[in-house]
Structure formats: structure tokens, C-alpha cells
Amino acid sequence: MIYLRLFWEFFKTGLFAVGGGMATLPFLYDISDRTGWFTHSQLADMVAVSESTPGPIGVNMATYVGFLTGGQAGGMAAGVLGAAVATIGLVTPSIIVILMISAFLQRFRDNRYVNGAFYGLRPASTGMILAAGVLVVKAAFLPDGLSAFDWRLPVLAAVLLALTNLVKPTKKLHPIVFIFASAAVGILLELSQ
Numbered sequence: 001m002i003y004l005r006l007f008w009e010f011f012k013t014g015l016f017a018v019g020g021g022m023a024t025l026p027f028l029y030d031i032s033d034r035t036g037w038f039t040h041s042q043l044a045d046m047v048a049v050s051e052s053t054p055g056p057i058g059v060n061m062a063t064y065v066g067f068l069t070g071g072q073a074g075g076m077a078a079g080v081l082g083a084a085v086a087t088i089g090l091v092t093p094s095i096i097v098i099l100m101i102s103a104f105l106q107r108f109r110d111n112r113y114v115n116g117a118f119y120g121l122r123p124a125s126t127g128m129i130l131a132a133g134v135l136v137v138k139a140a141f142l143p144d145g146l147s148a149f150d151w152r153l154p155v156l157a158a159v160l161l162a163l164t165n166l167v168k169p170t171k172k173l174h175p176i177v178f179i180f181a182s183a184a185v186g187i188l189l190e191l192s193q
Contacts, residue, residue, distance in 0.1 A: 002073045003085045009035070010062050010089030019125030021050075021058030024090075025132035028061060037069045044139035052179045062090040152189055156182065 013027040025047070032038050038046070050060035063083045070082015108114045141153050160178055163170040 002069065003082065005035075006066055006069060006082055006086045007089035010066070010086045011092055013062070014058075014090040015093035017058065017128070018121060019128040021056045021061065022132040022136075023125060023128035024058040024061060025135050026128065028065070029135060031065070037072075038065060040139060041143045042068070044136075044143055047136055047139065052176075052183075058090060059087055062086040156185060 009031050013024050013031070017023040017027055025043075028043055028046075029040065032040060032043055046061055046064045047057075050057045050064060053060055063086065066086025067079040067083035070085070071079030073082070105114070140157075142149055160182065164173075164175075164178060165171065
């Protein structure tokens with residue numbers, strides 16, 4: 001039964017998360033609150049893992065949640081099955097919608113209603129991504145409320161922002177360099193406590 005629920009929850013997420021993988025975050029917070037499959041703190045860890053692994057973040061998150069949830073229900077094999085079910089649930093709506101759109105888009109490419117729909121979807125997806133960004137910032141800096149605030153985290157984020165956008169020699173470095181450097185700094189900060 002858990003597999004049907006995983007499929008359904010991620011099918012709904014895939015159907016309505018317009019704007020890419022980060023737009024799935026509000027849905028994942030909702031799934032967390034309704035099902036108890038994972039905590040908000042675990043979700044923050046999932047974002048970190050999903051961002052630092054190859055592939056689209058939404059798919060990585062679905063796979064991670066499915067593995068975690070399936071694994072809680074019955075071990076490693078159940079976790080792998082849960083990961084597959086959640087991932088298939090997430091991508092199925094996209095496959096269906098893309099097949100439908102590709103069949104009709106060529107005929108209606110210049111239709112003003114189609115153009116109007118795309119015009120309206122752009123700010124909607126921007127809003128969803130912005131909402132996800134706010135949730136990621138909250139989960140990263142305040143996972144357990146204001147009492148857990150650690151001033152070093154926004155400083156690290158500001159340094160990374162500067163290194164990736166403002167400092168010429170580091171601007172062109174591959175993102176994996178910053179991911180590994182951030183993990184190393186996090187380990188050093190944890191060891192220093």
C-alpha cells in the first residue's frame with residue numbers, strides 16, 4: 001500500500017510542480033507534514049544531497065524520499081522499490097503532458113490563447129521557484145527555528161556567492177569545486193565545536 005501512496009503523492013507533485021525541480025519543494029513540505037515520512041530537517045539534507053548529485057533535483061528528491069520511505073517499510077530492497085515507484089510517479093505526468101503538448105503545439109504555435117497560457121505560466125513558475133528558495137533558505141539557516149541559528153552559515157553562503165559571481169579567478173570554476181569545498185568547510189566547522 002505504501003508504494004501506491006508514494007506513486008500517488010509524487011504523481012500529484014509532478015503534475016503541479018510547474019517550474020522545475022525546486023518547485024517541488026513546497027509539495028515535499030506538504031508531504032512531510034501530512035505523512036510524517038520525513039522531517040523538515042531531513043528534507044534540508046535531501047536538498048543538499050540532491051543538489052550535489054547528478055540529475056534533476058526533483059527526480060533526485062523523489063528517488064531519495066522513495067528510498068527512505070520504502071526502506072522504513074522493509075529494508076534495502078523495499079527502499080530501492082520505493083525509490084523507483086516515487087521517481088516514476090514524479091516523471092509520469094511530465095511524460096504525458098509533453099507527449100500531448102508536442103502533438104498539438106506545432107498546430108497551435110501562433111494561437112493567442114496558447115501564447116497567453118505560456119505568458120501566465122512564466123510568473124507562476126517563477127513564484128513557485130521563489131517559494132522553494134525561501135523554504136531552502138529557512139531549512140538551511142533555521143532548521144529548528146531561531147534558537148538554532150548559526151551565524152557561520154550565512155557567512156559561508158555569502159562567501160560562496162561572492163566567489164561564484166564576483167571574484168574573476170573563481171567565477172569560472174566548476175560548481176563541484178564549491179560543493180566539495182563547502183562540505184569540507186562544514187566538516188571543519190563541525191569538528192571545531
